[in-house]
Amino acid sequence: MSAMLTGFSSSAGSTVSVMRGGSYGSRIFPDNAFTVADASQLTGRRINFREGIDYPNIGGVVQPSCTNADYSICDAFAQLNKLDGFDLQPRVLVPFTGAINLGSVNASDFFISTDKGDFFSGLRQLTFDPATKTLAGISDAFLSEGTSYRIHVTNGILDTAGHHVHACGGTCVVRFTTRTATGALVRIRQSMDLPLSNSANAYVLAGFPSASTSTASRKLTFTQNGVNDVFLAASVEPSLVDPFDGIVRTDQVKVDPTAPGAFQLSAVPNLIPPGTAGYYAFGSFLSPRYQFASASGQQDNPYGVGDGFTDGEIPPVPTTQMPVPFGADRLGVIVVTPDPAVFPPPWPAAIYGPGFTRSDYDLFVTADYNASLGIVTLATDPSGHGFGPLSTTTVTANGTPTTFLSYGRGRDLDGDGVIGDGLNDGVGPTGHVQPDGSELPSRKPIDGLASGLIQTVVDNMALGRALQELFANTNWYDRKGSPETFAPRIRLQPDPAWASNPKNFVYQLAYADGTATDVAGGTIVRAGAFFDRVVFYRNDKTPTYSLDPHGWLADPRLAGRTAGEQQLGLFLSTGQVVNTNPAWLEVPIADPNNLECLHYADPQTGQDQVRQPYPASGDCPPLSSDG
DSSP states (O other), rough: OGGGOOOOSSSSSSSBBOOOOTTSSOOOBGOOOOOEETTTTTTTTEEOOBBTTTTTTETEOSSSOOOOTTHHHHHHHHHTTTTBBBBOOOOEEEBBBBOOOGGGOOTTTEEEEEESSSEOOEEEEEEEEETTEEEEEEEOOOOTTTOEEEEETTSSSBBBOOOOBOOOOGGEEEEEEETTTHHHHHHHHHHHHHHOOOOOHHHHHOOOOOTEEEEGGGGOOOTTTTEEHHHHHGGGBBSSSSSSEEEEEEOOOOOTTTTTTTTTEEEEEEEOOOTTTEEEEEEEEEEEOOOOOOOOSSOOOTTHHHHHOBTTOOOOOOOOOOOOOEEEEEEEEEEEEOOOOTSSSSSOOOOOOOOTTOOOOGGGGGGGGGGGGGGGEEEOOOOTOOSOOTTTTEETTTEEEEEEEEOOOOOOOOOBOOOOSTTTTTSSOOEEEEEOOEOOOOOOOOTHHHHHHHHHHHHHHHHHHHHHHHHOOOOOOOOOSSSHGGGGTTTOOTTTTTTTSOOOOOEETTTOOOOSSSHHHHHHHHHTTTGGGGGEOOGGTTTTTOOOOOTTTTTSSTTTHHHHHHHHHHHHHHHHOOOOTTTTTTOOOSSSGGSSSSSSOOOOTTOOOOOOTTTTTOOOOOTTTOO
16 A cells, blocks of 8 residues: 555544544444445445434434434435445545544545545545534545445544544545446336337336337327427517417416416517528427326325335336336427428437426527527426426417417426426425425435436437437437436446447536536536536626526527527537637636636525626636645
């Protein structure tokens, strides 16, 4: 073992030691000591936090069990106990018996190595909590899934008196194994590609009509009630706001369709210039549904109670097993085609993934350049979006209105009678509103957006296969779910299906994004090691610097929308990354460190997101040498 791993031979004078207890909070974490052997998992291990020993910790004391006042703590640990390993960018915790000097901690004394002991990653965002006497840091590098690593803590760390701490005689070394994060989605994809005769085929399991003998039920359809919902683009008036003389959306925003205000009407912004598109087509397709959906929409059973299912969750299964769909949902799709007289089909296709809280209608402000370049663009709502199932679209073509279902995917999961915009209602498990207005936590409190992201990617894969039934010889561009987990699969660990033909891609980010933050984007880019493919929209250098640039390709108010659309359209048509506005776009990002902060006040300050113009906007503070 190299000298860097040995630490100092003596810690004379110090009374501070690394704790080596037997429970969570009293020993270095993560650690395979918090797992058990499990042959049903790809890693051969499963997380095993113990109730009454590791949790629940209330006021610094571990209680025997949870109560009605704190049940979400036990529910969260129950979810963690379904995993086959630890996080791919873990928060490493080191408890001490006393206070340490945080400034003495560096990558020589606190780091992650490979299982063989070679240095792999330092730790960033270092903190020391004086109440629990715990050092914490997040791995600087994104770890590989299903892989063993080691945490090293040496007595090079100093206590507050300047003495070297006691660290297992020189260096504490703890082994841990990362989880199989991509397993569920990879296996779902495999099941969608199985032969029709295979009983494990996803379409067969989902109950698609005649799925074991034909792919016909996978196809897109553009007909409702015997009427074709395909319109010559030139016959539909372009619009930005009201009046309602082009495309109008009627969104179901309340569960009770007879309640006052149950539906909201608004014009769909359509910025596609006349003469650049061929047709607007509004269709639908079936997609396997892996998220649980009860009749009420509010079922929320803890694991081990009843069926253990919760609305919005994709129930976890051991990673050697394949998730099974609950059924099939019909999803809406909007298609903008090129002019077939100028670009005869078949066309290369781009599947547009709307961001959270947005919808497939955004296609009309993001596909304006694609059609003029001979690219057909399609969009479907993400899981939980598009408001209620009775939502409709009305298209007025040559003065004649046609109304049809838009297949909204929103559901009232929290029980307040309102169908939200998608972020808090329908994407994944939510809390539950009580008669007095209070809210009880979900029994699956740490699912977050995971289930909704996976379901959305499944839907895009189903849409891609539906297109294969409609067109031939197409090039596909699609959006992946769980992005930081799957980012390494683009370059670093490519899927065997495309390893010999590397993906050509570009990743657009916006300075001071208020929803999908620059920090989140930076995590994705670091995980995939593709800073060279980042197009960074400097919203702070535009006249619209004060606006949130989230969805900048779909927001006509933002100054950079046109340049971003042109850049994307040129990439899709030529495969080249072109800077269409050097004043506002960085191609590639000039300073990767600008993905290390929000560029507005941190949420914990309680301050609003206030964005400053350049140069007052500034850059992120430089990281220390140890992150």
